[in-house]
Amino acid sequence: MSFWKLEDRASWMEKSRRAEALGYHVITVPDHIDMPSPFPACVLAAEATRSVRVGTFVSNTSFYSPALFARDVVTTSQLTGGRLEVGLGAGWKKKEFDQAGIPFEAAGKRVDRLVETLDEVNRAWSAARPRPGAASDRPPLMIGGNGDRVLRLAARHADIVSFSGTGFDPQGRGMQFLTDRQMDDRVALVDAELRASDRDTVHRNIIVLRTQVTDDRAAAREDYSRFLRGTLSPEQVGELPAVLIGSPEQIAEQLIARRERFGFDYVTVQESALDTFAKVIALLR
Secondary structure (H helix, E strand, O other), X not given: OEOOOOOOHHHHHHXXXXXXXXXXXEEXXXXXXXXXXXXXXXXXXXXXXXXXXXXXXXXXXXXXXXXXXXXXHHHHHHHOOOOEEXXXXXXXXXXXXXXXOOOOOXXXXXHHHHHHHHXXXXXXXXXXXXXXXXXXXXXXXXXXXXXXXXXXXXXXXXXEEEEOOEEEOOOOOOEEEOOHHHHHHHHHHHHHHHHHOOOOOOEEEEEOOEEEEOOOHHHHXXXXXXXXXXXXXXXXXXXXXXXXXXXXXXXXXXXXXXXXXXXXXXXXXXXXXXXXXXXXXXXXX
């Protein structure tokens, strides 16, 4: 469950408790310039709950000094009682870099910063153990993205590979949904890297950008196709890995099918679906 709307302390804690009661296993906070700061929000979510994990999804490592970010990871793990999950990404939205007054460097440079941050988190954790209240093991690390280098890095070093479900359109029209066949390609790249590095215990996450629980799947897909200005047909909308539309039963079946096809065993939905997606969770328990 991805939370990004902050009204006040009480409401943040209340919806965190509600997410746990509804059966969500992880509460995550994105890292965008116009949204809550992830680490303090994670600490408060952990304070409000008993056992649900909390995490950054995903932190833009270009916004941080690697050493200071690693310090925040160690401290937040301690303050959350070892329930922290750390998501790392390279950042992609130039507007946010401009707002933050940070140069928007080439993709390769941003991925270099991601690698530096990953190394620093591992180093800082090794140096800090043991810390009272922190987990004995390093917090699970998620690396998210869509580019070849980021996905290879995730396959080799992360505990969780997060597939973004979107990518830059080659014709320069901005971010576009990945089709199911494009996702096949991304998954195949990760599979190959896992085999090359002799790893087989990596979890696979997908961030769902559109969740609509409805008894009229056909009409809802048509509506979303129109929302996308006809760039995708209703049938194509139904095949998008980052979109879930249908009844609770239909969505549950779709998630099972996507796990078999893509290996997704960890699904993140947006907070607008907090209550409606809980019906799907109940079917998958």
